[in-house]
Amino acid sequence: MAIIEGGVRRMALSSTAALTATFLFANAAAAQDAAAPTSDTPVAQSQADDAAQDAPEIVVTGSSIRGVPPTGSNLISVGREDIETIGASTTADLLATVPQLNSFNTAPRAANAGAGAFAPGLRGLPPSATLPLMNGHRLISGGNNQTNPDYPFLPELAIERVEIVADGASSIYGSDAVAGVVNFVTRKRYSGLEASVRYGMADDYSSFNGNLLGGTDWGSGSVLVAYQYSQNSNITGGDRSYRITDFRPYGGTDTRSASCPDANVRVDATAYAVYYAAPALAPGSRNYCDSGAHADLVPESRLHSIFGSARQELSDNITLWGEVLYSDRKDTVQAAPGVLGVFLPASSPFFQAPPSAPGATTEYVEYRADNLYGRNYIDNLYRVKAGNSSAGVDIGLGSDIELSVYGTFDWGSNHAYQPVLNTAAASAAALAGTLDPFGNDTPASVADAITNLTVDVTSSQRIYLGAARIDGSLIDLPGGALKFAAGAEYRRETRKQTGTYYGFPVPEDQARNIESVFGELYVPIFGAANETAMLHRLALSLSGRYDHYSDFGDTVNPKFGVDWSPVEGVAFRASYGRSFRAPGLREVAATVGAYYVSTANLAANGLIDPTRGAAQVNTIYLLGGNRDLQPEKARTYSFGVDLQPTMLPGLRASATYYDIHYTDVIGQPPVTLVFSDPTFATVVARDPTPAELASFIALGIPSGFPDPLPPIGNLIDRRNGNFGVRDTNGIDFDVSYRHTTGFGALYAGIAGNYILNFDTQLSPTAPTSNSLKLGLPRATFRITAGATAGPVNFTTFVNYRDGVTSTYATPTGTAEYSSDPYTTVDLRFSVDLPDTGLASGTQFQIQVDDLFDAKPPFFPATDGIGGTYNPIGRYVALGLRKAF
Numbered sequence: 001m002a003i004i005e006g007g008v009r010r011m012a013l014s015s016t017a018a019l020t021a022t023f024l025f026a027n028a029a030a031a032q033d034a035a036a037p038t039s040d041t042p043v044a045q046s047q048a049d050d051a052a053q054d055a056p057e058i059v060v061t062g063s064s065i066r067g068v069p070p071t072g073s074n075l076i077s078v079g080r081e082d083i084e085t086i087g088a089s090t091t092a093d094l095l096a097t098v099p100q101l102n103s104f105n106t107a108p109r110a111a112n113a114g115a116g117a118f119a120p121g122l123r124g125l126p127p128s129a130t131l132p133l134m135n136g137h138r139l140i141s142g143g144n145n146q147t148n149p150d151y152p153f154l155p156e157l158a159i160e161r162v163e164i165v166a167d168g169a170s171s172i173y174g175s176d177a178v179a180g181v182v183n184f185v186t187r188k189r190y191s192g193l194e195a196s197v198r199y200g201m202a203d204d205y206s207s208f209n210g211n212l213l214g215g216t217d218w219g220s221g222s223v224l225v226a227y228q229y230s231q232n233s234n235i236t237g238g239d240r241s242y243r244i245t246d247f248r249p250y251g252g253t254d255t256r257s258a259s260c261p262d263a264n265v266r267v268d269a270t271a272y273a274v275y276y277a278a279p280a281l282a283p284g285s286r287n288y289c290d291s292g293a294h295a296d297l298v299p300e301s302r303l304h305s306i307f308g309s310a311r312q313e314l315s316d317n318i319t320l321w322g323e324v325l326y327s328d329r330k331d332t333v334q335a336a337p338g339v340l341g342v343f344l345p346a347s348s349p350f351f352q353a354p355p356s357a358p359g360a361t362t363e364y365v366e367y368r369a370d371n372l373y374g375r376n377y378i379d380n381l382y383r384v385k386a387g388n389s390s391a392g393v394d395i396g397l398g399s400d401i402e403l404s405v406y407g408t409f410d411w412g413s414n415h416a417y418q419p420v421l422n423t424a425a426a427s428a429a430a431l432a433g434t435l436d437p438f439g440n441d442t443p444a445s446v447a448d449a450i451t452n453l454t455v456d457v458t459s460s461q462r463i464y465l466g467a468a469r470i471d472g473s474l475i476d477l478p479g480g481a482l483k484f485a486a487g488a489e490y491r492r493e494t495r496k497q498t499g500t501y502y503g504f505p506v507p508e509d510q511a512r513n514i515e516s517v518f519g520e521l522y523v524p525i526f527g528a529a530n531e532t533a534m535l536h537r538l539a540l541s542l543s544g545r546y547d548h549y550s551d552f553g554d555t556v557n558p559k560f561g562v563d564w565s566p567v568e569g570v571a572f573r574a575s576y577g578r579s580f581r582a583p584g585l586r587e588v589a590a591t592v593g594a595y596y597v598s599t600a601n602l603a604a605n606g607l608i609d610p611t612r613g614a615a616q617v618n619t620i621y622l623l624g625g626n627r628d629l630q631p632e633k634a635r636t637y638s639f640g641v642d643l644q645p646t647m648l649p650g651l652r653a654s655a656t657y658y659d660i661h662y663t664d665v666i667g668q669p670p671v672t673l674v675f676s677d678p679t680f681a682t683v684v685a686r687d688p689t690p691a692e693l694a695s696f697i698a699l700g701i702p703s704g705f706p707d708p709l710p711p712i713g714n715l716i717d718r719r720n721g722n723f724g725v726r727d728t729n730g731i732d733f734d735v736s737y738r739h740t741t742g743f744g745a746l747y748a749g750i751a752g753n754y755i756l757n758f759d760t761q762l763s764p765t766a767p768t769s770n771s772l773k774l775g776l777p778r779a780t781f782r783i784t785a786g787a788t789a790g791p792v793n794f795t796t797f798v799n800y801r802d803g804v805t806s807t808y809a810t811p812t813g814t815a816e817y818s819s820d821p822y823t824t825v826d827l828r829f830s831v832d833l834p835d836t837g838l839a840s841g842t843q844f845q846i847q848v849d850d851l852f853d854a855k856p857p858f859f860p861a862t863d864g865i866g867g868t869y870n871p872i873g874r875y876v877a878l879g880l881r882k883a884f
Contacts, residue, residue, distance in 0.1 A: 073165050090230055128176065142414060178579045187215075200877025207877070225308045234296050261289070267354060299333040340367060425450045435450070514550070523542075537564070573640050580632060581632040623719065629721070634660055642654045671718075728755065729756050733751065758772055798823065808860045850870060
């Protein structure tokens with residue numbers, strides 16, 4: 001165990017070239033032979049001591065057996081010093097440096113404009129397919145709509161290292177580990193006090209981050225506490241001049257909004273064929289505007305987080321331990337005000353007849369309600385409070401066998417507050433002559449009545465977990481010790497939702513129980529004691545897990561792995577396994593709505609039934625949760641090679657081929673396929689009987705139903721279902737080299753991902769879509785180059801994302817366009833001040849992101865930008881770190 005932990009730390013401390021290259025597919029086996037650390041600064045030395053003290057306790061991510069890396073899979077590890085050099089202020093910033101993650105080189109923000117968890121997906125797969133952990137323990141969700149685990153907002157000084165297994169791992173961890181696992185390993189032993197501050201600025205943007213770490217270690221035990229405060233200002237679409245919304249000069253369409261502060265009027269009450277743009281109201285004119293100019297690209301955010309851990313040896317064989325993380329994140333997301341459409345009678349004092357239609361008696365007015373709010377934006381507020389805690393006892397049972405009994409309690413709440421318009425009140429005020437859609441003369445009481453509605457929802461979740469695991473060596477084989485792990489786990493997950501949606505209560509209450517057993521064997525066949533020609537090392541592993549869910553039943557997921565090293569410095573590996581993702585609690589039991597669509601509105605809703613020809617029918621459809629959901633499933637395999645030539649000890653090279661077949665992906669039946677795809681034949685019921693209609697409506701809350709209800713011809717169940725299929729394969733790579741010089745060291749590396757194929761089907765019988773032709777970049781990578789000279793370290797990063805290919809709208813249909821790549825350059829400079837007086841233990845840092853202020857690549861749609869990008873642009877920050 002000490003060898004493995006020391007190897008991982010030596011790799012992290014000896015090669016700043018692995019800043020991200022290590023993060024990206026450096027194998028743990030290769031790490032064992034890395035050179036010793038060269039840094040002897042007080043900060044680095046305290047970190048090295050910290051790691052050495054932790055060594056006997058290490059459980060490597062991807063295995064249940066202490067000291068055994070995930071056999072056959074690629075283990076990625078980034079150490080304490082690398083995290084500091086990367087300069088990430090938060091967990092989200094740190095993950096944005098990983099090319100395999102969908103958030104690579106973007107400004108971190110929560111999903112769904114703040115409403116969801118911060119959980120970027122891996123290799124283009126959904127975020128819910130990657131499992132985040134803290135010290136190997138499950139975490140609570142941070143979202144309202146997404147109930148799968150969220151990434152922990154750990155104080156930066158509390159992180160010892162991050163380990164990633166980019167391979168299916170449900171045989172070890174259960175649900176959600178389809179694409180891989182990201183495990184945040186915290187510091188456990190620390191004596192002293194350490195602090196850091198960082199302030200940065202970009203155009204129309206600023207950020208601040210402060211960290212404090214304190215702890216004491218008395219040999220048989222230790223305690224550690226870390227705190228972090230972070231905040232940043234917002235960036236709106238109007239703050240960035242490269243945004244485009246009118247693509248007619250480029251062969252596209254005009255995507256500007258026609259819902260603007262200046263109203264558009266129509267006076268033909270039957271066809272609404274002629275528009276008149278206020279204030280001139282000339283026939284055939286229309287106001288257009290860029291509503292995105294007032295919406296956030298990066299929201300204003302504030303974060304408090306605090307982490308504490310403690311451990312105490314009661315005897316040589318018994319150790320008590322515990323840890324807790326609490327974070328409080330508030331996002332203020334600026335958006336354009338809502339839109340109103342009202343009928344204004346000629347009797348209204350605000351009625352303005354177009355000069356060309358003097359006889360009009362009523363007009364339909366569409367406009368954005370800036371005048372009612374008194375400004376051109378509204379603030380949506382999201383407050384996420386999350387706690388993750390675990391405690392347990394480790395008991396030595398003789399030899400190296402250990403029993404660990406532990407429990408986890410996680411709690412979280414997400415409060416979402418969004419102002420919305422009361423359209424019924426607006427319509428009534430327009431008819432009463434008290435709404436002024438053309439100016440600011442609406443009485444304050446009327447404006448308040450129209451703007452008093454909200455989406456005001458709080459989602460609260462809990463996880464209760466108890467588990468026991470035993471692991472250690474069974475027998476000694478010629479190749480080494482045969483090791484095992486076995487355990488059992490009970491988990492209860494609950495979720496409650498309270499609040500109102502447009503004034504209507506939306507209570508939800510869900511719970512499930514999960515019972516699990518798991519086991520793992522590690523079999524070293526050839527090792528140091530019996531190696532022979534072409535069999536320097538050979539090891540096999542077998543792991544498996546059984547989970548029983550109270551809502552959908554059982555699932556069994558095995559995994560096999562093999563590591564083979566024919567000669568020293570060359571290692572091959574392969575793995576095969578099955579993984580799953582349990583449906584989220586909200587996917588199962590979210591409030592169901594029943595929606596009425598008349599024949600006149602079928603086309604607008606995409607619900608034209610081709611089997612009925614011209615005789616279309618009134619339709620009711622359902623949206624929401626589905627208690628019959630089953631787990632998503634995946635088959636994964638990978639193989640790779642790791643090179644560490646003995647003749648060139650500073651060189652590391654790694655390549656991994658992966659293949660993922662992901663089925664039963666949860667989603668809504670798409671309206672484009674419900675009538676034509678055989679998979680969805682069961683979700684359409686034509687010509688229902690009165691009993692069938694009543695039973696169907698009873699499944700949801702009716703919305704838009706006329707009274708009396710006219711004859712209904714089609715029922716469509718568009719609730720969540722297990723329909724989707726995704727097939728993807730690709731190559732992860734990592735090459736780095738470090739050369740020691742008389743003045744220090746030079747280092748360079750490149751690491752990233754290349755997607756060979758990524759096919760998506762909305763159902764098993766639906767046409768296959770190539771996601772690489774629908775906006776998914778094929779290649780992402782990060783280049784590292786730098787040097788150390790005594791106390792000075794200088795590093796350059798080049799971040800590359802391939803240009804995206806996708807379709808865009810044209811005046812006559814669609815066309816295909818390929819954007820240019822997106823490339824940015826980052827710089828990091830640090831110097832350790834002289835180890836005397838007040839300067840002792842102090843490091844000064846300069847951080848520059850996007851040095852050349854790269855303009856995002858053009859695409860003739862979606863704001864004129866091809867693919868994801870970082871809207872912050874050139875960002876310069878100064879930092880100071882001090883160990884006391």
